Amino acid sequence: MMRPILISDPTLRDGSHAIHHRLTVEQISAYTRMAEEASIPIVEVGHGNGLGASSLQLGESLVSDKQMLEVCREHLKRTKLGIHVIPGFATIKKDLNNAIDIGVDVIRVASHCTEADVTQRHIEHCRTREREVYGVLMMSHMAPASILIAEAKKMQSYGAQGIIIMDSAGAYLPEEVKEKMKALVSSLDIPVGFHAHNNLGMAIANSVAAIEEGATILDATMKGFGAGAGNAQLEVLIAVLQLTGYETGIDLYRLLDASDVAEQNFITVPTISSSSIVSGMAGVFSGFAKPVERIAKQYNLDPKDIYFELGKRKVVAGQEDLILEVAVSLSQLR
Amino acid sequence: MMRPILISDPTLRDGSHAIHHRLTVEQISAYTRMAEEASIPIVEVGHGNGLGASSLQLGESLVSDKQMLEVCREHLKRTKLGIHVIPGFATIKKDLNNAIDIGVDVIRVASHCTEADVTQRHIEHCRTREREVYGVLMMSHMAPASILIAEAKKMQSYGAQGIIIMDSAGAYLPEEVKEKMKALVSSLDIPVGFHAHNNLGMAIANSVAAIEEGATILDATMKGFGAGAGNAQLEVLIAVLQLTGYETGIDLYRLLDASDVAEQNFITVPTISSSSIVSGMAGVFSGFAKPVERIAKQYNLDPKDIYFELGKRKVVAGQEDLILEVAVSLSQLR
Numbered sequence: 305m306m307r308p309i310l311i312s313d314p315t316l317r318d319g320s321h322a323i324h325h326r327l328t329v330e331q332i333s334a335y336t337r338m339a340e341e342a343s344i345p346i347v348e349v350g351h352g353n354g355l356g357a358s359s360l361q362l363g364e365s366l367v368s369d370k371q372m373l374e375v376c377r378e379h380l381k382r383t384k385l386g387i388h389v390i391p392g393f394a395t396i397k398k399d400l401n402n403a404i405d406i407g408v409d410v411i412r413v414a415s416h417c418t419e420a421d422v423t424q425r426h427i428e429h430c431r432t433r434e435r436e437v438y439g440v441l442m443m444s445h446m447a448p449a450s451i452l453i454a455e456a457k458k459m460q461s462y463g464a465q466g467i468i469i470m471d472s473a474g475a476y477l478p479e480e481v482k483e484k485m486k487a488l489v490s491s492l493d494i495p496v497g498f499h500a501h502n503n504l505g506m507a508i509a510n511s512v513a514a515i516e517e518g519a520t521i522l523d524a525t526m527k528g529f530g531a532g533a534g535n536a537q538l539e540v541l542i543a544v545l546q547l548t549g550y551e552t553g554i555d556l557y558r559l560l561d562a563s564d565v566a567e568q569n570f571i572t573v574p575t576i577s578s579s580s581i582v583s584g585m586a587g588v589f590s591g592f593a594k595p596v597e598r599i600a601k602q603y604n605l606d607p608k609d610i611y612f613e614l615g616k617r618k619v620v621a622g623q624e625d626l627i628l629e630v631a632v633s634l635s636q637l638r
Numbered sequence: 639m640m641r642p643i644l645i646s647d648p649t650l651r652d653g654s655h656a657i658h659h660r661l662t663v664e665q666i667s668a669y670t671r672m673a674e675e676a677s678i679p680i681v682e683v684g685h686g687n688g689l690g691a692s693s694l695q696l697g698e699s700l701v702s703d704k705q706m707l708e709v710c711r712e713h714l715k716r717t718k719l720g721i722h723v724i725p726g727f728a729t730i731k732k733d734l735n736n737a738i739d740i741g742v743d744v745i746r747v748a749s750h751c752t753e754a755d756v757t758q759r760h761i762e763h764c765r766t767r768e769r770e771v772y773g774v775l776m777m778s779h780m781a782p783a784s785i786l787i788a789e790a791k792k793m794q795s796y797g798a799q800g801i802i803i804m805d806s807a808g809a810y811l812p813e814e815v816k817e818k819m820k821a822l823v824s825s826l827d828i829p830v831g832f833h834a835h836n837n838l839g840m841a842i843a844n845s846v847a848a849i850e851e852g853a854t855i856l857d858a859t860m861k862g863f864g865a866g867a868g869n870a871q872l873e874v875l876i877a878v879l880q881l882t883g884y885e886t887g888i889d890l891y892r893l894l895d896a897s898d899v900a901e902q903n904f905i906t907v908p909t910i911s912s913s914s915i916v917s918g919m920a921g922v923f924s925g926f927a928k929p930v931e932r933i934a935k936q937y938n939l940d941p942k943d944i945y946f947e948l949g950k951r952k953v954v955a956g957q958e959d960l961i962l963e964v965a966v967s968l969s970q971l972r
Contacts, residue, residue, distance in 0.1 A: 477882065478843065504881075505874040509812065509843030527909070540839040543915045544811065547838075557942055560912035575861070575907040578894035581877045608891055 306551035310521045312410070312497070313339060313538055314348040315566070316376075317388050319529035321352035321591075322572055325365040329375055331570040332367065335526075336379040338562035342555050344538075346384045346410050348523075349376050352531060354388035354414065356399035369399065373406040386410035388440070391422045396429050404433050412468065413459075414440035416620055417447045420455035424462045431463035438497070438521075439464035443620055445475040445587050449487035456492055466495040466521055471510065474503025474533055474580070475587040478513035489518035497521025500536040502528060503584025505576060507536035508544060515550065526563050527571045532583065532590025534574030539563045582608045586615025595627050603631040610634065640885035644855045646744070646831070647673060647872055648682040649900070650710075651722050653863035655686035655925075656906055659699040663709055665904040666701065669860075670713040672896035676889050678872075680718045680744050682857075683710050686865060688722035688748065690733035703733065707740040720744035722774070725756045730763050738767050746802065747793075748774035750954055751781045754789035758796045765797035772831070772855075773798035777954055779809040779921050783821035790826055800829040800855055805844065808837025808867055808914070809921040812847035823852035831855025834870040836862060837918025839910060841870035842878060849884065860897050861905045866917065866924025868908030873897045916942045920949025929961050937965040944968065 316335055320327050332349065339347045349372055351357040351365045358365040365372070376385050385408050394400055400411070411430045413423040423439055430437035439459025444452055456467040469484065481498065488496045498514035500507040500523070511522050524541045528534035542554050567573065579593050588611055596614075600607035613630045650669055654661050666683065673681045683706055685691040685699045692699040699706070710719050719742050728734055734745070745764045747757045757773055764771035773793025778786055790801040803818065815832065822830045832848035834841040834857070845856050858875045862868035876888050901907065913927050922945055930948075934941035947964045 477846075477878065504878055505842035505871055506878075508839035512811075537839055537910055539912060539915055540910055543919050544838055544840075547919060548811065557940070560915065560942065563912050573909040575909070576871055576874055578873060578897050581873055581894065585877050585881060606891070608894065 306549055308520070309515055309545060309550045309552050310345055311538070311552045311554060312346040312348055312386060312521065312523050313344050313525060314388065314523055314535070315525040315529050315538070316347060316349040317354070318352060318531055318535055319525055319571065320350070320365070321531035322529055322574060323570070325351050325358065325363045327367060327570065329367055329371065332372055332375050333379060334569060335566060336376050336383070338565060340380055340383045342558035342562050343553050344383050345553060346386045347376065347380065348386035348388055348412070349373065350387050354390045354393055355403055356394035357390065370402060370406065373403055373408060377407045384409035386412065388412045388414060389426055390414050391426050394426070396426060400426060400429060404435055408435065410436045410438070412438045412440050413464070414442050417441040417444045417455060418451060420458040423459055427459060427462040427464050437464055438466040438468055440468045440470060442470045443472045443589065444469045444484070445471060445473060446618060449484045452484060453488060453491045456488060460492055460494055464494065466497060467492060468497040468499055468521060468523065470499040471501050473587045473589050474501030474507070474584040476510050477504065477506055478509050481510045481513040482517050485514045485517035485519050495520045497523065499523035501530065501533060502535065502574070502576060503533040503580045507534070508540055511536045511541055512544060512548070526566045527573045529571045530574065532574070532593065533576045533580035579607060579611070582611040586611045588614045588619060589621050591621055592619070592624065592627065595624050599627050599631045603635050605631055605634055640883055642854070643849055643879060643884045643886050644679055645872070645886045645888060646680040646682055646720060646855065646857050647678050647859060648722065648857055648869070649859040649863050649872070650681060650683040651688070652686060652865055652869055653859055653905065654684070654699070655865035656863055656908060657904070659685050659692065659697045661701060661904065663701055663705065666706055666709050667713060668903060669900060670710050670717070672899060674714055674717045676892035676896050677887055678717050679887060680720045681710065681714065682720035682722055682746070683707065684721050688724045688727055689737060690728035691724065704736060704740065707737055707742060711741045718743035720746065722746045722748060723760060724748050725760050728760070730760060734760060734763060738769060742769065744770045744772070746772045746774050747798070748776050751775040751778045751789060752785060754792040757793055761793060761796040761798050771798055772800040772802055774802045774804060776804045777806045777923065778803045778818070779805060779807060780952060783818045786818060787822060787825045790822060794826055794828055798828065800831060801826060802831040802833055802855060802857065804833040805835050807921045807923050808835030808841070808918040810844050811838065811840055812843050815844045815847040816851050819848045819851035819853050829854045831857065833857035835864065835867060836869065836908070836910060837867040837914045841868070842874055845870045845875055846878060846882070860900045861907045863905045864908065866908070866927065867910045867914035913941060913945070916945040920945040922948045922953060923955050925955055926953070926958065926961065929958050933961050933965045937969050939965055939968055
């Protein structure tokens, strides 16, 4: 018997990082129509950092959340419409309620892997408004399984109907994915999912490792379109799942056709650059790439040294000011 | 203790498939110098199909074998100079002796996975002339472990000092790699190696699977530059080996710098196209891609159907005429 896996496709959300949130209405419409034809179960859309994140600091979306959701809602019938929500960027009163009013089906509420508390009100609100809601633990390589379990259980207690473990820095190798997934699956009462990045070339292998240990939800994007080295490549993942006896309901032929069209229209296929590799090894989020390169040049340092030092200091998104501090102290060491 | 792995880098050989064997003397020189600086143990050079394969049918090399080997010999001191040799393309008297006279260090003699017999005279000749020589089994996904062992043992008896198992069609998933490597390693008296392709996104995971089961030689190319979906990406592989406790002698920092330079100079980074995925699923060599696309268009067929039918018929390189036969029979079925 084929084991069922739920696929959620954040091509129009994680991918928007790769093009500075410049997706056009035409590209969004075209992709949602193809996703519908290929029977992709969930399409997640929006600014790379989720609902309400469009800003000068994080990059402004070309198309507003409202317009993007309305366009997608119009095209998606069987495919569910999903959003990524980070409390702090997305308010309940305005952003979340607007999205629910437009008719979003699936809401992912995300926090850093040790800060599930901040998701409580958003998750509870989604349940009150009777929406499908998942908890997401980002940068999960920074916490051991025991902490991930404790944080995931909080989300479960708030009403989350599943927990997604994100490898935001692309830092995992399959063994660690297996260990953490096994622990989470046996400790939680709700489904567990995995969201891969490809910094160490392991996005597909890590995704397969996750489901081998009982995860039942996987994120993957067309052509791997996503932040930094990209995500698990959706078409490749579906091919591998088909070969290994998992069922996703996705039509592989239509999906492959869609991938050809998407590549012609808007996808810059991610490749694994030297800075992606180092950021994966160091466990640093790819959002640090540009400022690290810039500051390394300014201080005449090797960006690799900065990455590894940032990794030692366990930086997370929002701490970009530490790059300068690291650069200064590395310069003084010379 | 770090376990030693021997890395052989066919960027200038398998990669030449990706640019129709159009590498220039300048590109070759620049790459060998960088390989030397990064302490890559072996650099394999030449036409994509190996020594003596430059021809109208397979594509003509811009730079002759002789000139390429002379240029490389000039630059490589600690890094060994390797070549790929397929009997039938490369003669002993002319091609192989010339290469040995120029000073090639490492010779790989390759055959289809069930035809090791054709390598006997070439392997024996390399031993007579006191060169390091390995046997290579191509398209190895087409034979079970028992056959690969029998064929490898033949090569061992001819004098091969190691056996390389090639995943020429990028068709393996890690479980099958493990099973075959385990069987080969326990049956042979000489080292076993693995040469990956990335059609199913598993090049890195398959390479790691191979060494987990005792393989001690891995092939990988800069940026994954190679036929079709490309090979295992060398820089990523070295990063992963470093993280998991294997020692290659390669300087990762210099390697990453070299990868940036190589990408600027001549490497088109391979991506996993829809036809690569289908050819990996079907177990068909990527060399079939262009004629399949052309004939599919001509007969108004979906190229995916042609790939899967070719896979069922177990085609190998040289049987491109079967594409037309398959297209005609698929057309009649409609």
